[in-house]
Amino acid sequence: MESGKIKKIKIFHKKGEPPQIVSQADCMVDLGLLGDRFAKGGEKQLTAIDEICENWLSEQDTEGLCFKRFKANITVENMDLSLLKTGQKLICGSTELEFSSECKECFAECARVQQKMDCMLRNHAKYLKVSKSGTIGENDTITVKE
Numbered sequence: 001m002e003s004g005k006i007k008k009i010k011i012f013h014k015k016g017e018p019p020q021i022v023s024q025a026d027c028m029v030d031l032g033l034l035g036d037r038f039a040k041g042g043e044k045q046l047t048a049i050d051e052i053c054e055n056w057l058s059e060q061d062t063e064g065l066c067f068k069r070f071k072a073n074i075t076v077e078n079m080d081l082s083l084l085k086t087g088q089k090l091i092c093g094s095t096e097l098e099f100s101s102e103c104k105e106c107f108a109e110c111a112r113v114q115q116k117m118d119c120m121l122r123n124h125a126k127y128l129k130v131s132k133s134g135t136i137g138e139n140d141t142i143t144v145k146e
Contacts, residue, residue, distance in 0.1 A: 003143045004079025006092065006136060007051055011036045012071050019071070024137035027095045027130040033073050043100040044127040046073040050081040053124030064119050065110035072125065076142060082123035089145040094134030096145070101127045 010019035011033060026034040032045030039045060049072035057067055084090075090097045106113045106122065113119075 002079060002083065003141055004050075004076050005142060006074055006138055006140045007077040008075040009136065009138060010071070010073055010075075012073070013037060022138075024093075024135055025073075026135050027097070027133060029130050029133045032130060036073060038071070038073075043129055045100075045129045046097075046127075047125060048072060048074040048076055048081060048097075048128055049121075049125045050079060051075060051077045052080060052082075053120040056120045056124075062111055062115065062117060064112040064117075064121065065107050066119075066121055070121055070125060074128075074136070079142060080124070081126050082120075084126065084144065089131060090128075090142050091145050092142045093136040093140040094132075095130065095136050096132035096134070097128045098131045099126050100129040 009022050009025050011022055011025060012019045013035065014037060027046070028034055030041050032039030032041070036046065047070070054075055084099055086099050086101055088099050106119060
């Protein structure tokens, strides 16, 4: 069973403002992360990125279009999110999260696409939905539900 832990939690209150980094956050079924401007229900209630990708993004000379657009609520360490598939569930704190969809397709106007360069956001960033309400916290263990 694959497991990791939460490295960072961010809540994005308003567009254009920096996120609030919190030590814990409440997740609500059919909504998402309480207080987050993206908590509107649907299949993309919150976002996760693994530290592999986060580190890779900071090392790139050529920025992709989504480097600044993508807003990760949860950064995960010691877990490769590219190995997880849509529909898989994670137990995290008192919350259950489900990988609801892969991240969006690349844009033709992206410099990395135009230069035929790879982008780790395609596989290492995921959309999630809350399947059981609860609280998540920094350093909480994340386990793939069997």
